[in-house]
Amino acid sequence: MIGVEHLNVHFGSNHVVRDVSFNVAAGETFGLVGESGSGKSTVLRTIAGLNADWNGTLTVAGKTLGHRRDRAFFKAVQMVFQDPYGSLHPRQTVDRILSEPLEVHGIPDAEARIVRALEEVALPRAARFRYPHQLSGGQRQRVAIARALVADPSVLLLDEPTSALDVSVQAEVLNLLADLREARQLTCILVSHNLAVVAHLCERLAVMQGGRIVEVLTEAQLRAGEARHSHTQDLIALSHELEA
């Protein structure tokens, strides 16, 4: 469903993603793990079309992506960002926020779709005409997820979707993402620095360091601690230490 081959990304003279390759099957959730600065978010943003200076081959649903993406791409691929405080327009109501993707893509039947999207993310109907500042952090992230889903995408790119939330709210949002993925057969890429979160949602994951993928593991291998690369082993040891 998603193919990344020999991806390189430069920020000026900084070579931030180095020869990254991986594939994500339809319906699979793939994790990208690493410390800040490892290039994991940059890979995600490049797939989403948010970075200009890249080379390599990117494919989504069999179609090779160019540097300029067409409208069909933006309908099929949607993204949820880390901070719901920053990613929602502060002067737009939830209704307006959810209408925008529908208008952009000329999707009819906005009324029914918005109501359905709010139901899917378990937001009360009353939330529809509120502004983001009138909602809690968890509700805001639900709005961001609803916005991503309202245009019926097939791919969801998740950039640290729960790291700005309380642990109790994180559990709710992770359950929500698992349900939606099931119901809509979504293909997802999840970027996170939290191994436990990645293990919870992903079937496979890649560990990044210094712009490179150092290792690809399955969830079972991760849980069993069968990592070969020392950086992965360090991350796993740390995660166990903080859990205990």
Added chain:
Amino acid sequence: MSNLVEIRDLRVDFPTPTGFTQAVRGISFSLGREKLGIVGESGSGKSVTGRALMRLLPEAARVRAGALRFDGIDVLNASERQMRDLRGGRIGLIMQDPKFSLNPVMTVGRQISEAWLAHQKGGKREAREAALALLEQVRIRDPQRVLESYPHEVSGGMGQRVMIAMMLAPNPDLLIADEPTSALDASVQAEILKLIEDLVSARGMGLMLISHDLPLVSRFCDRVVVMYAGQVMEELPARDLHRARHAYTRGLLECMPSLSHKRARLPTLSRDASWLEPRA
């Protein structure tokens, strides 16, 4: 042991158009030269409690307490002058995001020197030397270079080290760390907390670590106070965390995804209305 902090029946209300909202509803605890964790979700009143102790709440806030004392000083009735000595002097506050708590147009060195000069006796040269020594203490590898840097030139973890160095400059008795690592990634989180733990132990200070991450806090503290909706639900030694009795504490522990156990769904917190009832 004489207590550094004594809080008895603290209540904080904020005015809203429809009356007062009760942010903190009668909490009591004390803190010696030890490491105390205050844990709860956003809105539980944990940060407000820390701010109340430094009298940093907005003037509109109504703060009442049976006792609110720092080292015997009655914080509610202290003069502004006394409070200035406490704030930053005897009590240091580390906030969540160094991006916002550091001055973006001042070099790191000048900011640390400023903190030193405000509370210690000495001239500019000594302040600079102190700043350099402090950066070494927070384990910055290239302190000379960092001294000349602006906040945007250092990473998040480094920025938080700078914040800690600045707070340590006046040699405080108590450090309040309010979500000091929530803006950092997992490996840096552990480093920063270890650093805080080491410095607090070495200097014999008290630490109030405010966070929503219960396992993380318990790993670095001696005691944990669990707050919900402005009240203390449970107080327990950190090492007894797995024996927590209160349903809220257990719910907070349960809802974390775990690397060692696989679960199809995460148990979510079902909030019991009785948790909101005033507690004795």
